[in-house]
Amino acid sequence: MFDTEVVLPEYGGRSFADLPQMVRYALTGQGDSGLSSELISPVDRRWKKVAVFFIDAFGWRFCQPRLRSDPFLRRFVEGGVAEKMTAQFPSTTAAHVTCIHTGMPPIESGIYEWQYYEPLIDQIVVPLLFSPAGSKMRNALEDVEPEEILPTQTVYRDLEDMGIRSCAFQPALHLVSPYARLTYDGAEVVPYRTLAEGLTSLKRRLSEETDPSYFFFYFDGIDQVGHVHGPDSAHINAEVDAFLATAEQVIGEGLDGDTLLLMVADHGMGEIDPKTTIYLNIEPEFDGIERFLRRSEQGDLIVPAGSCRDLFLYINDGLIEEAQVFLEMRLRGRASVLRCADLVERGLFGLGPPSEAFDAHIGDLVILPHAGQSVWWYERGKFEQRHYGSHGGLTAAEMEIPFLARPY
Numbered sequence: 001m002f003d004t005e006v007v008l009p010e011y012g013g014r015s016f017a018d019l020p021q022m023v024r025y026a027l028t029g030q031g032d033s034g035l036s037s038e039l040i041s042p043v044d045r046r047w048k049k050v051a052v053f054f055i056d057a058f059g060w061r062f063c064q065p066r067l068r069s070d071p072f073l074r075r076f077v078e079g080g081v082a083e084k085m086t087a088q089f090p091s092t093t094a095a096h097v098t099c100i101h102t103g104m105p106p107i108e109s110g111i112y113e114w115q116y117y118e119p120l121i122d123q124i125v126v127p128l129l130f131s132p133a134g135s136k137m138r139n140a141l142e143d144v145e146p147e148e149i150l151p152t153q154t155v156y157r158d159l160e161d162m163g164i165r166s167c168a169f170q171p172a173l174h175l176v177s178p179y180a181r182l183t184y185d186g187a188e189v190v191p192y193r194t195l196a197e198g199l200t201s202l203k204r205r206l207s208e209e210t211d212p213s214y215f216f217f218y219f220d221g222i223d224q225v226g227h228v229h230g231p232d233s234a235h236i237n238a239e240v241d242a243f244l245a246t247a248e249q250v251i252g253e254g255l256d257g258d259t260l261l262l263m264v265a266d267h268g269m270g271e272i273d274p275k276t277t278i279y280l281n282i283e284p285e286f287d288g289i290e291r292f293l294r295r296s297e298q299g300d301l302i303v304p305a306g307s308c309r310d311l312f313l314y315i316n317d318g319l320i321e322e323a324q325v326f327l328e329m330r331l332r333g334r335a336s337v338l339r340c341a342d343l344v345e346r347g348l349f350g351l352g353p354p355s356e357a358f359d360a361h362i363g364d365l366v367i368l369p370h371a372g373q374s375v376w377w378y379e380r381g382k383f384e385q386r387h388y389g390s391h392g393g394l395t396a397a398e399m400e401i402p403f404l405a406r407p408y
Contacts, residue, residue: 001346003336004370006394007086011105011351014039014085016096016401019052019264020103020155026050026260027164027212035403042081043405049259051206051215051408054100055243056093057223057391059268060084060400061231062240070241072248073404076263080406087267089348090310091391091398093223094128096266100216101183102151103158105350109151110357112349113392116305117314118149119360122296124305125149130177133304134382139177146178151357156186159214167205168216169198187216195219195243199250206408207255219243223269230388231269231397254408261408269389270309270397272374277308277385278334279378285330292316292323304377305363308385309392311375312340312363320364327367335369371395 009015013036021034029046067073067082076082088095088105090113098104098111106112115133118125121144124133130150131140156166168184172191180189190205192198202217222239229235254261280286281303294302294314305312315323320339327337340362344354354362367375376385391398 001336001338001342002368002394005396007396007399008394009089009348009399010086011088011347014403015088016085016264016266017088017099017105017350019262020100023050023052023155023214023262024159027159027214028162039081039083039085039403039405043260043407047258047260049206049209049213049215051202051217051259051261052100053247053261053263054097054216054218055222055263055265056218056220057226057267057269058240058243058263058265058402059397060402061268061397062222062236063265063402063404066240066244070244070248072244072252075252076404076406080261081403083403084400085264085403087265087399087401088350089343089394089399090306091267091393092307092310093220093266097128097218098151098183101155102153103155104151104153107344107350107352107358108355110355110361111151112358112362113306113310113312116312116361117302117363118144120144120149122298123300124302128177128179130179134379146182150179150182152182152185154183154185154187156184156214158186160186164212164214166214166216167209168218169202170218171198171220174218174220195221195246196250199247203251203255206259226269226389227387228389230271232271233388236269236389251408254406257407259408261406263402263404265401267391268397268400269391270393270395271372272308272385272387272390273372274374274386274388276372277374277376278331278369279376279385280311282378289323289326292319292326304383306366307390307392308374308376308387309369309390309398311367311369311377313365313367315364324365327365331367331375333370334373335367335375338366338368340364340366368393371397 018034166187
């Protein structure tokens, strides 16, 4: 199926998708952890409090070389667990923040990428911003209620039903959308402006809380810098080191040991170059591609979904095989062109049958560029590939993430 080396998600033991079940198990002792024994054994007991650090884009490529040299990471090596696990597919933030908040992998939630087709409003949307794709405005979707197109169940409500309170720390900018309102339902949300401020507030709450509690902390500085400058840049290395130094200074020293501290990432990041991006509607070799692509009722092409590392296409009925051959011939050696139905059958989007939401949103074909490559759609001022680092595909750089756990 794949014409290049890939890392597949290891659902059912070593995947990000197993973390919500692990959190529930750690706090309640009910059921099983969902994780393989080598990950859970060193911290396998019931905990009064669990704190999850969700560090966007802190892939294994950034973590592993620092495990022995960085003081904050060394605490996990010496006092807990420091292992490699896999991201979900696609290796994208939208799928992972949805999973950690709802407990659902993409196959259940239907939120599998940053942007995708929403049939209820007949256009490509960005669910986390609640806006049409390409819009410069947040919360710009009209004629649809958030509950109609976004998940409404949360892990916070589930924990609340079991007598466990939740508190989530999030950069203030991300809290202005209906997506945040729905996915944080059941949690007390604490906005923060700087990393040091947020971590200081978290440590204070951890030290003061005496009841069973779940704490969630999201940080996206590494991801932002990596997109702009690339994963091999001095900039991202400085950002990673600054994050770890601040974490060590503020929360390095533990409290009374009744908290399980987890640090995970949603994905890593691979190198790309805007100058070599392949635009399907610009390059002459792809002339004629429009005839394969579905259109909205207004006659607009339904493009683009996913990202430049996993471009999903919605194909007209009866033309999937022909479109796949068309693209494979022109992208040979640069990208794989796969049927989404085949990936669903192989369990790449998660275990179990697809939900109605997933079936409504998923494309027919997906283009997975090889390492260092990017494929996208061009509309000036709307869809342009300007990044030097990205994710979404199945390379090791994108898919391998850390699982760090220790008593705190």
